[in-house]
Amino acid sequence: MARIGVFVCHCGENISATVDCEKVASVASGFPGVAYSTSYKYMCSDPGQNLVKDAIKEYKLDGVVVAACSPRMHEPTFRRATAEAGLNPYLCEMANLREHCSWVHDKVEATTNKAIDTVRTLVEKVKRNTPLHPIRVPVTKTALVIGGGVAGIQAALDIANTGHKVIMVERDPSIGGHMSQLSETFPTLDCSQCILTPRMVEIAQHPNITLYTYAEIESLEGFIGNFKVKIRKKSKSIDEKACTGCGLCSTKCPTKKISSEFEQHLGKRPAIYVPFPQAVPNKPVIDKENCTYYLKGKCRICEKVCPTKAIRFDQPDEILEVEIGAVVVATGFDVKETDFFPEYGYGKYKDVITGLQFERIASASGPTQGMIRRPSDGEIPKTVVFIKCAGSRDPAKGIEYCSKICCMYTAKHAMLYKHKVHDGNAFVFYMDIRAGGKNYEEFVRRAITEDGAQYIRGRVSKVYEKNGKLIVSGADTLLGSMPVEIEADLVVLATASVASKGAEELAQKLHISYDSYKFFSEAHPKLKPVETNTGGIFLAGACQAPKDIPESVAMASGAAVKVAVLFSNDELTREPIVAEVNRIAPPMYSTCVGCFMCQPVCPYQAIEREQIKDRSGNLIKELARINPGLCQGCGTCVALCRSKSIDLHGYTNNQVLAEVVALLND
């Protein structure tokens, strides 16, 4: 026989004004299984709480119902009190007599009756409560950072500096990302490389950071604090330990005419190469698609010239399996190529380039050593036309959003050009100028008023080549949409920023959600900007949406803090309100029939397949298993389960059914 205690609170006048608390208490004392029942003025006060504790001890209560305010208010208080009295806190429930009763009804008999019904309901529930224990899951205090751009670098350094281990995985042969390709950065015009490369070196040298370049994520399993990641280290065909990065191989490699990805195809590189001089790590990789040895089976010149014999043609890909506790995704963005624009020539004109290509041209370390020279013939362009919103804000091209950074970098480009070609003309076709940001608007004004960039409000309809000139036909909407035709030597398209190649596949590997543009989705647009819907996986930088450097860095630090918070405990403790698949004696093992209808409805991928095998390892039965580390306790699977094999602790079928029956039968 149950021994339940009922404690009715007057809450001063708040409840007793409309509810006859004494009556509630006395009626409750008559309920089957109620061993003790009383009322008190302030149950949440110290004496009130002591009343509960003492009663628990004195009457050996095995369940407590506190009939007071909303459980959202004081459930923690009274559960603590219960625990202090040596009773499992989850054997304490609250009946809401204030918010749901005394405050919303008049002083009539019905109100007191409702209070009584409510108490009876909770008594019936508590009778069926079982002791629950907070779930503790250990935390592996190593973070995985995917992507070695400025966001990834920031996140990795911040985490590493809190004393935790970091593993950074970068797809390319070097870290640095797009920022390492930029010439100078708005609005301060400081050299991108100068501020970034020191950070890159820090990554390489930091005792807490392990760097894997030329590597990709194979798979990720597990849950917050307890992930297992498989990393594929693509074969670089060199022994990194032996290689000193002297660069002899690259200089001797006969295949030199390969279009360089880092130079945005404005420059050339050999088959064995380091993407750029300041690369980290500064060790080459062999590009197997273009290496003569891999193609024709002969050459091996690099092998011959290598002073440390570091070349390994037979080096295979390597799969590493690492345990980690948190993930920061910082895979960044890509820019649309010019062949995306039929009206601008399907990319067939050499001198129609993207903003990123202009960055290389303007960069001191770029293919033109920072001289503004056009790709076709290396001439210095006398007239440059910059076209903004190339692809962005263009539903017809399938990109409705604003790429956000173009307004600023186009102003910067116009500026840099005018600084380097004083007698040149810079025209900028724009729809709007979006310069929200510290010193941004001032920067744009400077481009116009001090450097004399000619801004024309209108979109360009067509670009075509005519005896050596690029004819740009646009319109000036501020002059009654008057058609404007400009003979340009170079046209720079501020092409749209899009999700980086392979974003979708990665999202599926990580079980994180992404939007229709393949940008990764944050957990809440305002209050959880760096979290994903999967616990323990965080976002940084332009992989979530187009962003400039300051924003990416800020977001990265935010993500790093989230990781640090997670790592600040040895264990995660969580409310034990989780679902569980029942287990019964063999040969059934469980009433679960293994239909796995529950799997797709779980928002947290918490439901796994568990195989029951006999001693000799033959599969007897496959049934669902709910990972308590991942389950958040929504109970959707419980309601859905057709064989009623799943139950939710704290809200078991047994409990809620008893509540219904009790509520309706007085």
Place this chain on the structure above:
Amino acid sequence: MSGISIYKSNSLAGQIHHDLEVSAAKCYQCGKCSAGCPVATEMDYPPSMVLRMLQTENPVLEEKLLRSYSIWMCVTCEMCYGRCPMEIDIPKVMDYLREKSLKENKVNPKAKNIVKFHKAFLDSVNYTGRLSEVGLIADYKLRTFNVVQDVNLVPSMLAKGKLHFIPEMIKDRLKISKIFKKTLHKK
């Protein structure tokens, strides 16, 4: 049209939205249409301005639009539609405006000849079922009193057998004139 319209029901933009399912509000005035329009320079209001005027739903501007020369200058080359980032069917809108301008006889005086040509064209089709170019040109000239234009072409066209004075007639002419009655003259 489904849903509630954002336009005043009596406004031109509203009618266009209702009849053509083309929404002028979609235009964000990038000007790409005007930039690509081959006859923009001939127009009193380039395409993007036409859309802007519709957006205002201002009766005065709408009146101007119906009396404009632009709507008749449009050669329906579809370049604007082809390149519009918002995929607004401007040529369709132009057709609509022309039809309306004609119905409310607000045709711009400068465009009278263009309309006369179109009318001559259709009448020719109406009578013979096909277009007799001689008939058309002659008829057009009678309407415009511009007899000399192109007259120098005629002899050589004849020489090259490009003109026949006896128009080709189709058998079921009745059907054709019926079609005209049912469409043109029903209003």
Place this chain on the structure above:
Amino acid sequence: MKIGLYPGCSLKGSSREYNESVNALANAFDITLEEVPDWNCCGATAAHNLNHELSLSLPARILALAEQAGMEMLVIPCAACYSRLTIVQYELNQDEELKKKVSEIIEMPYLGNIKILNVIQFIQQFILEKLPAKIKQPFNYKVACYYGCLLVRPHGILKFDRPEDPLTMDEAMKAVGADSIDWAFKVECCGAGMSVARTDVVGKLSGSIMKDAVDRGAEAIIVACPMCHSNLDMRRPDINKALSEKITTPVLYITQALGLAVGIDPKTLGLHRHFVPVNLPKKEIQTQMEVK
């Protein structure tokens, strides 16, 4: 399979040579194109300028007639007619209501399932691969293939070639040894509808088209649209006036150019009907002009 032909008014009048050359070319490949019985005018620009329903009904009748005659495909050489009929077929297939209404107006059953081909599509489907074998005298000239508006726009409905830089005509011309130049005015407008009412505009628009082609060394302009042809050919005086130059570069229909290549005589192709005389100097067959 029964392939129908809808010539349209111009092909019976001012550009009959187009009609002649289309049929001549088809026959050279043993294809007979059957004219749609008792066809009427499609209404062209005029109709949809002045009245929408009329602009739907006239083409609808043509398609209905073709369906009645049991034609599965309908070749429409005139770009304007091709565009009108395709758009109407599309519009009516979008809206069952309208379809019913129109078929009442024309008092004929209308299904709207016939396959419409423009002349280039026709060439691609029935002639292109047979072409090399039949070449007598390669058309080895520098040519500018001019598509104009109506063949490629609106792309959403016509779904033909690349809207900005189409290549199909160029491919056909290359197949007969021509060197088709890359130029900027392939799909610009010649002023079509304004041919009579605003000749000066035509002079200007067609002028810039001619100019670009000629400046890039085109020896002939290849077209697939009677309006384009009459504007570039018949309106040459106006063009030259607008440019204050004397351009004598001939304008040929693609069917004429291919016809010449497979050895159909110029008369049959109606070359004598052009205003700008077509006298292209015989050229030695160069290897890189060899048929691919």
Place this chain on the structure above:
Amino acid sequence: MADFEPKIVAFVCNWCTYAGADLTGTSRIKYAPNVKIIRFPCTGRIDFMLLMKSFANGADGIIVSGCHPNDCHYTSGNFHARRRWMVFRDLAEFMGIDVNRVCFSWVSAAEGAKWAEIVNTFTDEVRKRGPYKEYIDLAKMEHKNVIL
């Protein structure tokens, strides 16, 4: 039927509607005492067989209420609830259950007033319909059959 006071059970989710009802209280908005609330973590947890049980035990009306679409604390529980309700309603209707006695609604944590309004209008609605005898009798019979 003037003196008939319907018994109404409300199955609500903890994060939106329960909090919303708390707000009704803190803002002292009055509503009919006929409705008694049972708390769930999420509407997704609500097994619709509970509706049958409630009717069998003499409920005259039932309210099911949770977070607005896209506001679910568990991201998608409320969608599953809605989807299941759609299916269940047809089945219930087919079984001859008066589905107008079930009120499915969204009430957010900020909609205290809305909660009161829903309760009041629904209570009047059910009061008009009178006690849900039919089902109780039906259920009783079933019980007999089961016992026998």
